[in-house]
Amino acid sequence: xxxxxxxxxxxxxxxxxxxxxxxxxxxxxxxxxxxxxxxxxxxxxxxxxxxxxxxxxxxxxxxxxxxxxxxxxxxxxxxxxxxxxxxxxxxxxxxxxxxxxxxxxxxxxxxxxxxxxxxxxxxxxxxxxxxxxxxxxxxxxxxxxxxxxxxxxxxxxxxxxxxxxxxxxxxxxxxxxxxxxxxxxxxxxxxxxxxxxxxxxxxxxxxxxxxxxxxxxxxxxxxxxxxxxxxxxxxxxxxxxxxxxxxxxxxxxxxxxxxxxxxxxxxxxxxxxxxxxxxxxxxxxxxxxxxxxxxxxxxxxxxxxxxxx
Amino acid sequence: xxxxxxxxxxxxxxxxxxxxxxxxxxxxxxxxxxxxxxxxxxxxxxxxxxxxxxxxxxxxxxxxxxxxxxxxxxxxxxxxxxxxxxxxxxxxxxxxxxxxxxxxxxxxxxxxxxxxxxxxxxxxxxxxxxxxxxxxxxxxxxxxxxxxxxxxxxxxxxxxxxxxxxxxxxxxxxxxxxxxxxxxxxxxxxxxxxxxxxxxxxxxxxxxxxxxxxxxxxxxxxxxxxxxxxxxxxxxxxxxxxxxxxxxxxxxxxxxxxxxxxxxxxxxxxxxxxxxxxxxxxxxxxxxxxxxxxxxxxxxxxxxxxxxxxxxxxxxxxxxxxxxxxxxxxxxxxxxxxxxxxxxxxxxxx
Numbered sequence: 103x104x105x106x107x108x109x110x111x112x113x114x115x116x117x118x119x120x121x122x123x124x125x126x127x128x129x130x131x132x133x134x135x136x137x138x139x140x141x142x143x144x145x146x147x148x149x150x151x152x153x154x155x156x157x158x159x160x161x162x163x164x165x166x167x168x169x170x171x172x173x174x175x176x177x178x179x180x181x182x183x184x185x186x187x188x189x190x191x192x193x194x195x196x197x198x199x200x201x202x203x204x205x206x207x208x209x210x211x212x213x214x215x216x217x218x219x220x221x222x223x224x225x226x227x228x229x230x231x232x233x234x235x236x237x238x239x240x241x242x243x244x245x246x247x248x249x250x251x252x253x254x255x256x257x258x259x260x261x262x263x264x265x266x267x268x269x270x271x272x273x274x275x276x277x278x279x280x281x282x283x284x285x286x287x288x289x290x291x292x293x294x295x296x297x298x299x300x301x302x303x304x305x306x307x308x309x310x311x312x313x314x315x316x317x318x319x320x321x322x323x324x325x326x327x328x329x330x331x332x333x334x335x336x337x338x339x340x341x342x343x344x345x346x347x348x349x350x351x352x353x354x355x356x357x358x359x360x361x362x363x364x365x366x367x368x369x370x371x372x373x374x375x376x377x378x379x380x381x382x383x384x385x386x387x388x389x390x391x392x393x394x395x396x397x398x399x400x401x402x403x404x405x406x407x408x409x410x411x
Numbered sequence: 412x413x414x415x416x417x418x419x420x421x422x423x424x425x426x427x428x429x430x431x432x433x434x435x436x437x438x439x440x441x442x443x444x445x446x447x448x449x450x451x452x453x454x455x456x457x458x459x460x461x462x463x464x465x466x467x468x469x470x471x472x473x474x475x476x477x478x479x480x481x482x483x484x485x486x487x488x489x490x491x492x493x494x495x496x497x498x499x500x501x502x503x504x505x506x507x508x509x510x511x512x513x514x515x516x517x518x519x520x521x522x523x524x525x526x527x528x529x530x531x532x533x534x535x536x537x538x539x540x541x542x543x544x545x546x547x548x549x550x551x552x553x554x555x556x557x558x559x560x561x562x563x564x565x566x567x568x569x570x571x572x573x574x575x576x577x578x579x580x581x582x583x584x585x586x587x588x589x590x591x592x593x594x595x596x597x598x599x600x601x602x603x604x605x606x607x608x609x610x611x612x613x614x615x616x617x618x619x620x621x622x623x624x625x626x627x628x629x630x631x632x633x634x635x636x637x638x639x640x641x642x643x644x645x646x647x648x649x650x651x652x653x654x655x656x657x658x659x660x661x662x663x664x665x666x667x668x669x670x671x672x673x674x675x676x677x678x679x680x681x682x683x684x685x686x687x688x689x690x691x692x693x694x695x696x697x698x699x700x701x702x703x704x705x706x707x708x709x710x711x712x713x714x715x716x717x718x719x720x721x722x723x724x725x726x727x728x729x730x731x732x733x734x735x736x737x738x739x740x741x742x743x744x745x746x747x748x749x750x751x752x753x754x755x756x757x758x759x760x761x
Contacts, residue, residue: 302497305464310558311485311514320510324501 156388163187163381170377182378190382197367197376199355203383206360211390213278213348213359214341220283221337222330229292230318234304244293251286255347263350273357278348282341288333295329296322331401339391360387413475413565413598414440415461420470422456422622430456432622433470438615441596443589447609448619449645455570457619458602462568463487475565485514490559491568495575496551498543504530504554505539508561515562529561532591549580556588560595567592567599573608585611606646610634618642640757643679649715651751654678654722662722664701668747672760675752682715682728684749687735688742697746702727704739716741 165180194200271277348359369375415438422431431453438444446454459465463484512522530536573581610630617627626638637643643651702718714733752760
């Protein structure tokens with residue numbers, strides 16, 4: 103019993119010295135050089151696997167239709183970049199009634215922005231009401247919102263379609279976005295965040311003469327900034343990649359979103375499909391979400407990890 | 412520049428819990444009133460009712476002679492300092508202080524002048540561009556004070572403002588709050604559970620327990636003449652020694668020259684009113700109690716002897732280093748005029 107601590111102490115001392123020694127070598131967290139190389143090899147492999155199909159799509163988008171249809175497809179970009187992109191963006195694609203991809207991009211942008219912004223506005227306001235106000239049936243409303251979590255668009259798609267078509271909203275931006283706006287997830291997220299705001303802060307604002315509107319504008323909104331940014335990124339991509347609902351809601355080619363148009367461009371008969379334009383459209387379809395993620399990255403990460411309190 | 416009068420104020424929560432059971436206090440103009448009591452005694456609820464953050468179930472709260480029961484916190488013209496400061500985390504110190512004034516529509520140059528004046532008084536001038544998270548605890552506390560002062564309200568309300576500071580800073584801020592309150596001459600209500608803070612700050616001390624006022628008055632009056640065993644054991648550190656009497660008879664090993672008051676059930680004496688018997692003091696004209704030392708707590712300027720007697724455990728305070736050791740037998744002498752008697756209900760017997 104007496105010997106045990108004496109035996110432990112020197113062992114501890116050596117291991118501490120070893121860690122310190124390694125730190126002097128420059129490796130962080132005591133990770134050895136070889137394991138860092140292995141980690142990098144794995145990371146690079148992963149990136150290659152993920153990025154290669156995208157690169158291959160880009161390569162295909164710069165060749166003529168004939169080159170694409172005659173395998174194998176070259177691994178380096180061709181010389182048709184400007185021709186293909188300008189044809190798709192401004193000339194129009196035959197299989198979707200000659201609608202230009204720029205129109206599709208605009209449609210999709212409107213839909214994604216409307217869904218993201220609409221969802222944020224509606225959910226932040228409903229969360230504000232549920233958390234900070236005492237009104238009759240408050241919890242009933244909360245549960246009703248909560249239950250809609252179990253009823254995504256796909257489940258209620260028939261009645262929703264009926265309502266929208268009766269209202270004459272087929273082939274309109276309203277019809278494309280409105281049913282997707284009410285969001286239980288975003289409301290719950292804001293509710294959870296609002297619940298972490300200390301009661302004293304609310305009371306301090308009341309003593310300082312801030313009414314409900316001022317409190318929302320001056321205190322709640324600035325505090326929710328990072329949450330809003332994170333949610334915006336998620337919801338923008340959600341809106342951008344919508345498939346089923348736009349497919350139902352649009353008949354006219356010039357009201358299609360880019361994802362739907364892409365589907366329509368591909369025919370069962372291989373020769374019938376303008377593959378070079380399909381590839382161009384695919385490339386153009388992934389650029390805006392990537393931009394949104396890149397530009398909002400800083401806010402996005404902050405929104406997910408801290409709440410700045 | 413206002414009086415605060417509470418008349419039979421009650422607070423009953425929706426669940427039927429009565430947090431405040433009828434409290435009446437008159438706070439004179441420019442006075443600092445401290446509400447002190449253990450957790451859950453209703454002191455914070457009472458403060459929040461004065462602030463208008465909590466509805467008043469019955470009774471009236473008046474500020475400056477006007478009943479404000481139904482007036483919102485903004486219109487009551489009060490300022491409050493919260494326990495966790497409640498600074499707006501996204502605003503700079505300047506904006507934190509200016510926010511209340513802006514909401515009242517004060518002209519911009521006037522806001523600027525008042526914020527800068529206040530910041531100077533509180534030595535915050537160099538911090539105006541910082542955000543709360545870049546400040547230390549003490550600085551945040553000052554900003555919270557500044558936010559209250561800058562509005563120049565009728566009444567200051569403090570909700571345990573020093574409980575998040577370390578002991579040294581707490582002592583400093585206590586003196587500062589006292590000086591500030593005196594120089595500004597603003598009527599204040601201060602809630603704390605720390606009896607030392609209560610004793611040192613208060614002009615009017617209100618000891619609360621179980622939603623009721625146990626005793627109200629000047630701090631030293633309360634200290635010298637506690638109205639109940641609760642007050643006796645709450646005010647003073649270490650608290651008053653209380654010895655239960657068995658049917659009007661003193662416990663074994665206790666001698667008393669004076670008669671025991673007929674209705675007395677408990678005997679009390681302060682640890683500092685005790686003298687240890689030696690050759691000189693042997694023939695005491697007060698109470699003479701035998702005790703055995705169980706533990707000694709030297710704190711430098713004084714020492715506390717925790718001792719067992721026939722009537723229970725007592726604390727004895729002796730100046731300087733303690734000569735006694737655990738296990739030693741003591742004879743404890745208390746002068747007659749330093750004895751406090753309490754009846755069966757715990758009320759003081761005069």
